[in-house]
Amino acid sequence: MKQESTWFFQNKPSILATGVVGGPFEKQSPLAEKFDLCMDTLWMNEASFEKANRLLIDRSIQTALNKLSLHPSDIDALLLGDLINQITPSSMAARSLNIPYLGLFSACATSMQGLSLAAALVDGGFCEKVITGASSHNAAVEKQFRYPTEYGGQKPPTAQWTVTGAGFAVVGQASDEGASIATIDKATIGRVRDPGLKDPFNMGAAMAPAAAEVIERHFLDTGMKPVDYDVIVTGDLAWIGHGIAEDLLKKKGLTFSENQFLDCGKMIYAQLDGVQAGASGPACSAMVIYGHFLSLLQMGSIKRMLAVATGALLSPLTFQQGDSIPCIAHAVALSSPVSTL
Amino acid sequence: MKKKTLSQQSYQQLADAHERKRPVLMNCIKAFFVGGLICVIGQAVTVLFITFFPFTEQTAGNPSVSVMVFLSMILTGIGVYDRLGQFAGAGSAVPVTGFGNAVISAAIEHRTEGFVLGVGGNMFKLAGSVIVFGVVSAFFIATIKTLLIQWGIIG
Incomplete structure (x- = not known):
């Protein structure tokens, strides 16, 4: 094994656009104005919390694509993940996008797992544009990992609140100076x-x-x-x-x-x-x-x-x-x- | 259980130094008052049943419990009981209303998986172990009592 394990990207893979969608609670966040959109309810007019998680992914990817006036067919790979069993919200979002899809799981580290891999794919010349991101839905996660939403169990002060939302980025080569948000x-x-x-x-x-x-x-x-x-x-x-x-x-x-x-x-x-x-x-x-x-x-x-x-x-x-x-x-x-x- | 390694033990110490402790005394006080309040309401319901309906002190228990469970289901359905639970802890979990909350919250949660596999299959997900261990311990206590009576140790 080689000594160094950090990847150094040579060809300036860049983040070209982002799409960030939050839930109703995220509206109260001090960072709320930096989010593109916040949904009004946890259900988001879907039949289940898991489907609402999928909707967050859809909206977030669509927002990012719209900013660049791109169509899903312009994207070479889709790298995303979430917390629900077998990452079904991600896979179901990928089902309707029809982009070559790699499902990811690093729990809450999925965002940077996806960004590293997307940068590597673009840097290596395998893909021109890659969409990557991660999502979670508070109630869907509570249901799977903890207790029903309405259960009156007392959470200790060490517990953390699962964020409802999704954040996605389009990674590619910047065509000119102004096109890039950040270089990876x-x-x-x-x-x-x-x-x-x-x-x-x-x-x-x-x-x-x-x-x-x-x-x-x-x-x-x-x-x-x-x-x-x-x-x-x-x-x-x-x-x-x-x-x-x-x-x-x-x-x-x-x-x-x-x-x-x-x-x-x-x-x-x-x-x-x-x-x-x-x-x-x-x-x-x-x-x-x-x-x-x-x-x-x-x-x-x-x-x-x-x-x-x-x-x-x-x-x-x-x-x-x-x-x-x-x-x-x-x-x-x-x-x-x-x-x- | 696997024994912790030395580095895991020293990490535990570091983590403990940063941990936010549960405010145990405050939690106990809140639980005492909220739990007590729930029981006072339950007692009032019992008194109502005895005063206005043909129930005695022995028979008023069951309808009172039903009313309390019903109230807890309403509070769970409108999304209040989980907030009460975060405030009161054991105070709202231990009385029979907590049992009602455990049943109805699971039923609501799994409605999306349908009535049979969802509601039916998951309703007792949390409350099931209360029933199982309640019945099992009742069996053992009853057995011990029967034996003690048979041997003439207690009347």
């Missing part, structure tokens, strides 16, 4: 880390070591330092996991200035009532990175960022059987297309 420079694929935690109501703590591992390895491989990035943002570690990750990285000699090391799970709801330790879900990192941070990169108000999506790879079966929670994180380095001169 590097990607570091995570290794599964399992600190032995078993509490599905404390996933931030379970995921922190995976995030710390991939961030540390990214800096080791690239020879970069934290100061080289304006922002290093993790996916959904939330208030508890993010603090742990910061401590773990400090032990490795990686320290950050204030407002440099951020977390989508802390940002999307800020301190809204009822979210306990923060947000989670594949849509969390997808919406905040594609909605909020990419607009900052496009404007040039941040130059370089490291986006690290984090995922807990558990199933309802494994935690009932007493297994600990294996976790993953993938890191993608993005830079602003605005000239640094």
Whole structure:
């Protein structure tokens, strides 16, 4: 095995457009104005929450395509995933799009898994344009992983709120300077880390070591330092996991200035009532990175960022059987297309 | 259970330092008052049955429980009981209203899978173990009591 495990992209694969759709609760997010659209109800006029999850994907992809006036037939590959059993919402969205489709699963790290692979496909010349993204639906996820929506169980303060929404990006070669929102420079694929935690109501703590591992390895491989990035943002570690990750990285000699090391799970709801330790879900990192941070990169108000999506790879079966929670994180380095001169 | 490795143990310590603790004392106080309030309402229903209907203290229990379960189903259906549950914890879970909530919330949730496989098959997903262990423990207690009476230890 070669020493370095980070992928360096040579041909400037870029994000050309994004589509970000949220649910009714996401309307209250302090970042809501960065989302293209927020649905009014959790049902979204669909027959089930799972179908509503599919609708979020449809809307988000359509929004991204519309911004570029593209048709699904202009796209060479579709890389997406979600949290529902056998990623059926993603597959059903792909059914109607008729684009070559690769279903992905890295739980809440799916957004950056997809972005790394999309960048690699474009960089390697295998595809011209790729759509990638991730989605989740709060009620569908609660139903599958936890309790019925209306069940009156008390959630501990370590629990996280699954985001309802979807975030998608069109990745391709920028035809000219203005066409690109952000350039994808590097990607570091995570290794599964399992600190032995078993509490599905404390996933931030379970995921922190995976995030710390991939961030540390990214800096080791690239020879970069934290100061080289304006922002290093993790996916959904939330208030508890993010603090742990910061401590773990400090032990490795990686320290950050204030407002440099951020977390989508802390940002999307800020301190809204009822979210306990923060947000989670594949849509969390997808919406905040594609909605909020990419607009900052496009404007040039941040130059370089490291986006690290984090995922807990558990199933309802494994935690009932007493297994600990294996976790993953993938890191993608993005830079602003605005000239640094 | 697999033993934790040394690094997992030291990580657990780090995680514990960051964890937000459950406010146990506050939760107990809330549970005490909300649970108590639910029971007071239940008692009031019992008194109503005894006063205005031909029920006695022995027979008023069953209709009172039915009324309380019915109320909890209404509250679950309009989306209030889960909020009460987050506030009150055991206070709203332990009384019979919590049992009603567990049944009806599962029934609502799985309506999308149809009446037979969805509602019928999942209604007791949460409450099923309450029934199973309730019946099993009742069986053992009854057996012990019968034996004690047979042996003349209790009257």
